[in-house]
Amino acid sequence: xxxxxxxxxxxxxxxxxxxxxxxxxxxxxxxxxxxxxxxxxxxxxxxxxxxxxxxxxxxxxxxxxxxxxxxxxxxxxxxxxxxxxxxxxxxxxxxxxxx
Numbered sequence: 001x002x003x004x005x006x007x008x009x010x011x012x013x014x015x016x017x018x019x020x021x022x023x024x025x026x027x028x029x030x031x032x033x034x035x036x037x038x039x040x041x042x043x044x045x046x047x048x049x050x051x052x053x054x055x056x057x058x059x060x061x062x063x064x065x066x067x068x069x070x071x072x073x074x075x076x077x078x079x080x081x082x083x084x085x086x087x088x089x090x091x092x093x094x095x096x097x098x099x
Contacts, residue, residue: 023048 037044
């Protein structure tokens, strides 16, 4: 399997790092990573590093139920229109018809 070689910038960046990490992926996942890297025209290593950085920075992961629950609790503190769904939908429809 052909993997893109780091650009000059990426080479300098990786050489200034103090630790090297070897990560083993199942073949199908590595193929997916390679496909993404090829499409973006970047090395697989960059995709992996960016993914790790996003995870470390705490960006919510789409599958993380904890972040979803936290968001619901955060937004539940705000006051907003509430009521029976049928009444709300009728009000919306009345507003559309009034225009």
